Amino acid sequence: MVAVMRSSHSRPVDAPTSRTGRPRSAEADAAILAATRAALVELGWPKLTMSDVASRAGVAKTTLYRRWPGKSELVVDAVAALFDELELPGSDSLVTDIEDVVLQFAALLERPEAKTALMAVVAEATRDEALRQRIRTSIVDRQKRLVLLGRERAQARGELPREPDAATAARTADLIFDVIAGTVVHRALVSAEPVDRQWARTFTALLLGGLSAVTSGP
Amino acid sequence: MVAVMRSSHSRPVDAPTSRTGRPRSAEADAAILAATRAALVELGWPKLTMSDVASRAGVAKTTLYRRWPGKSELVVDAVAALFDELELPGSDSLVTDIEDVVLQFAALLERPEAKTALMAVVAEATRDEALRQRIRTSIVDRQKRLVLLGRERAQARGELPREPDAATAARTADLIFDVIAGTVVHRALVSAEPVDRQWARTFTALLLGGLSAVTSGP
Amino acid sequence: MVAVMRSSHSRPVDAPTSRTGRPRSAEADAAILAATRAALVELGWPKLTMSDVASRAGVAKTTLYRRWPGKSELVVDAVAALFDELELPGSDSLVTDIEDVVLQFAALLERPEAKTALMAVVAEATRDEALRQRIRTSIVDRQKRLVLLGRERAQARGELPREPDAATAARTADLIFDVIAGTVVHRALVSAEPVDRQWARTFTALLLGGLSAVTSGP
Amino acid sequence: MVAVMRSSHSRPVDAPTSRTGRPRSAEADAAILAATRAALVELGWPKLTMSDVASRAGVAKTTLYRRWPGKSELVVDAVAALFDELELPGSDSLVTDIEDVVLQFAALLERPEAKTALMAVVAEATRDEALRQRIRTSIVDRQKRLVLLGRERAQARGELPREPDAATAARTADLIFDVIAGTVVHRALVSAEPVDRQWARTFTALLLGGLSAVTSGP
DNA sequence: CGCTAACCGAGACGGTACGTCCCGTCTTTTG
DNA sequence: CAAAAGACGGGACGTACCGTCTCGGTTAGCG
Secondary structure, three states: OOOOOOOOOOOOOOOOOOOOOOOOOHHHHHHHHHHHHHHHHHHHHHHOOHHHHHHHHOOOHHHHHHHOOOHHHHHHHHHHHHHOOOOOOOOOOHHHHHHHHHHHHHHHHHOHHHHHHHHHHHHHHOOOHHHHHHHHHHHHHHHHHHHHHHHHHHHHHOOOOOOOOHHHHHHHHHHHHHHHHHHHHHHHHHOOOOOOHHHHHHHHHHHHHHHHHHHHOO | OOOOOOOOOOOOOOOOOOOOOOOOOHHHHHHHHHHHHHHHHHHHHHHOOHHHHHHHHOOOHHHHHHHOOOHHHHHHHHHHHHHOOOOOOOOOOHHHHHHHHHHHHHHHHHOHHHHHHHHHHHHHHOOOHHHHHHHHHHHHHHHHHHHHHHHHHHHHOOOOOOOOOHHHHHHHHHHHHHHHHHHHHHHHHHOOOOOOHHHHHHHHHHHHHHHHHHHHOO | OOOOOOOOOOOOOOOOOOOOOOOOOHHHHHHHHHHHHHHHHHHHHHHOOHHHHHHHHOOOHHHHHHHOOOHHHHHHHHHHHHHOOOOOOOOOOHHHHHHHHHHHHHHHHHOHHHHHHHHHHHHHHOOOHHHHHHHHHHHHHHHHHHHHHHHHHHHHHOOOOOOOOHHHHHHHHHHHHHHHHHHHHHHHHHOOOOOOHHHHHHHHHHHHHHHHHHHHOO | OOOOOOOOOOOOOOOOOOOOOOOOOHHHHHHHHHHHHHHHHHHHHHHOOHHHHHHHHOOOHHHHHHHOOOHHHHHHHHHHHHHOOOOOOOOOOHHHHHHHHHHHHHHHHHOHHHHHHHHHHHHHHOOOHHHHHHHHHHHHHHHHHHHHHHHHHHHHOOOOOOOOOHHHHHHHHHHHHHHHHHHHHHHHHHOOOOOOHHHHHHHHHHHHHHHHHHHHOO
16 A cells, blocks of 8 residues: 565566666556566466567566566566556446446456466466565556546445445445456356356346345344 | 266276276375375476376376376366365355355365366466366366255245346356455455455345346346 | 206206195296396387286286286296297208308398397396306207307318317317307497398308318418 | 588588587587597496486587487497597508507407497497498498508508509408407407407417408409 | 776586386286 | 286486576676
């Protein structure tokens, strides 16, 4: 939430690295992340190697390790951008908003680089708190905006009641996020069943029905 | 749906192995699976090696490869047993049944061998249909029994209406399973927030509220 | 010279093994040796495996190990027969006899099963006295007959003088054998130059010239 | 005869390795060859393993494979140095020169690292032209200098006639080399009889007697 | 405008695990 | 009771990546 201690391995624009010496190439960063995504598509997470990424990016392996501690962190950064493509369609109904986001998310999970990378880094993160933190910061928390924005609009339209207090509001948003993200991932990657409009409609009905039961009172 | 052709790498009771030659040791199987679970606890998925499992089990590496194609399949079989420990408490209310199962599942996901292994094999499976199938057969589908049994009892108690037809019944059960499993996993492993009785209560309320909205409505 | 102590691993028709139980198949022996030679031709010594020989011979691996201690001994027996094909042509001149034997020997060393096996077992034998003994018994000493017979005939024709005593006769025969066998092997397998009639002629001249120098002088 | 194209697996002073990147450690080379010889003494060829050599040399297995294609080539290089210890004594008689070299060579063949390695690589080479070439380049051809030098000196002393032409000279030198090397190896390693001064004297007499017969007459 | 510090590519390094192959032994059923 | 079949413990193989370490050489900014 505040001043994270930055190691030399954090990426987003470190102001205060050293003032002297040759600066790191900015192009290299972009080339590396693009190479990582390309390698993910072709090879998938388990066969992706640092050497391969380096040679695709036209960069030495040392350059990779100077900037990221390892494969996991590199991949988190490489796929984080993909998730920012998700957006609330801005329809005039909460139902449509949710259905659309669900379908967008499912479409993203169809992309091989997202599918293979997402579960892999989550798996790595089960034993690595720093990585878990990085995933939350770079990917998960950024997408909560969709929940917050959707609720805001729905409340503005009167489709949803306002929350009594901020804590409840946050708790509810987290729950909704876990339900949506968790269910869609499970449907797509574990059950391996299609997430089509029909399914999205039913799931949205369940979610909103449950939501009104929860928010209306015990 | 019926008699699948079994390769030499399938485990559960192959009837028609060869009649001649020295038979495979049944003890070895048990020792290997136990060793795998122990290694998962100590080392976690990424540092677990086939050699290590072999030596823990007092078995040659070749014996492992004779029975499982690789690390992923071995681990699926090793952790599948853990999931069979889940059971419906047999309370007199659907709400309590769900809450209990959610808490049991969350407790299972606290165990390091389950946590590290489950996500890892799902990650591997994103590129390997055979592995995905194995996970569904050995783990996922077996736990659907909890959903089916819980619903059956609730319907017997009149807490839930009967489904109009078998297809709808199956579709709804799948949905509920995806919602419960997906949400709990996401809460526990991605959001990394506690799954306590309070959260379970709220989640159950949402689920049941949504369920009545789905089954009653059009 | 005779009565070699026979272990259970000696082949040539052991009469008095056990009197009871199923007798060892005599056909198996021939099949195994033939399979060994075939495998040597196709694979060469280093890639020849006991399992492969067994399956070629339609025999279980245990049968092999019941009869030979290991690969080296099996191969010695398998190639020994090849060397018995060498024979003195029975010409009317010592020069021709030697040239012919040299060419026959070189032709044998062209055959892949002989070439690859001979040097390999000699190599193994550098650290294994029992094997060295087996090679001498089965292969080397049997071919000394050619030297002895050739000399005998030459002496009968008056081309060579009689030896003054038996010890000298034996020593000279050994020397000649070492010179012929060693030189031809070195030419063929190390220098990898052709052993043709021209070379054989020169070599024979050298040998006979040297021989007269040795036997005539002090 | 001229500039052979060198692969990355050739050892002796590659001039034009790549100019960039970390250079290969020269110490490692020496350590590896020494370790190989030590391992040969202790274990003999068949039990010598690449892993063992690596750990003796304090080097990773990959470093071995980066420099030599396999065990055979490594051993050829490791023992080649031993053969360079042979030298012409510089006596004032051809007879003595030959006898001495024969005894030196036999003494070398007594050393376990030479004995076990030499035959083994020759055996491997029967199926591998590249290896055969390597043996000739690194070992065999280098020792022909002894024959050439010995003859040169003998001719200077008038003990031997000059050859009529270069081709004949080369052919004769090759023959002599095959006879000496082949005979001594056969005596020492196959017949397993001692190469003592007595035997060396007789053999030398035979060789020189034969030589004069060959060079004088047609 | 030349120092100098940090960057860069290349690639060798010590390690470790992989999955395969073969060894020689053992435990079955079949003849 | 031998033979076939084949699983067993063991161990070496050669390969692939890991993350680190030298190299020679480049590229800023500061002095």
